[in-house]
Amino acid sequence: MKKSVFILLLLFFITLGSFSQEQENYKKEVSELVSFFNEQNYDAIYNMYNYDMKKALPLTKTKTFFADLNSSLGKISKIEFKNLKELAHVYKVTFASEVRDMLVYLDKNNKIGGLQITYHKPENLQLIERNTTKMILPFHEEWFVFWGGTTKDQNYHVAHENQKYAYDILIMKDGVSFTGDPKNNESYFAFGKEIIAPCDAKVVKVITGVEDNIPGELNPEQLTGNTIVLETSNKEYILFAHLKHQSIVVREGQFIRQGALLAQCGNSGNTSEPHLHLSLQNTLDMNIATGGKLYFE
Structure with missing residues (x-):
């Protein structure tokens, strides 16, 4: 999942000078x-x-x-x-x-x-190197990590601080992610698959109402599409993005148990095909977050 940055322009990088106060x-x-x-x-x-x-x-x-x-x-x-x-x-x-x-x-x-x-990023935000809460994988069956890892070659998310170490995960069979019409979401093995809670957590953010894209078409205006963010007891924030339209079954403020159904995998937001974008953040707001590594049992 690529993120549009709210930026006007930056045309320079110069060697640091010797002053540290406003001129x-x-x-x-x-x-x-x-x-x-x-x-x-x-x-x-x-x-x-x-x-x-x-x-x-x-x-x-x-x-x-x-x-x-x-x-x-x-x-x-x-x-x-x-x-x-x-x-x-x-x-x-x-x-x-x-x-x-x-x-x-x-x-x-x-x-x-x-x-x-x-x-604006507050200066007192604590970084998260990795999750300390024990977690299970948030799905059933066997999935394929398309983007994931700690280097830019393995994972393009590494270049984006707020998505650092995020995963893009889908289902592959015989080297492909779909069968049939590539313009039909139902052709993709991951589409509609259950997404479950990796741990006990509180639902702190839900975005709904975003239609699933036609595969190959993007929706950068609604970046994460249908979205859920969970908060663990250790103040770790787990973001699930691109969920299927009208599939979310949890609400903000709800406490859920590990393994509980959250939603279904979809193709909403800035995504070219059905998959799950999964990331660990040090704060609820994705715009100012720094990503951390997710480990599973």
């Missing part, structure tokens, strides 16, 4: 950027860009991006300098409805050469 030129330019954003003066923001930034993000795209941001998050009420990343400055930005992080780079002429807005 006055950044304070001035970022203050102007915030004022222009709150005034919805996106032409003025565009005029703060350097040549490369303007070329990479033309005025039309700049207006669309900031208008969408303003519409979804509201005005900025507070901005705080956090730290440096390379020579860029990182700020904690409080919008009307949410907190985000903003990374800004200024060139030698104090023009914006890089700008990135990401989900």
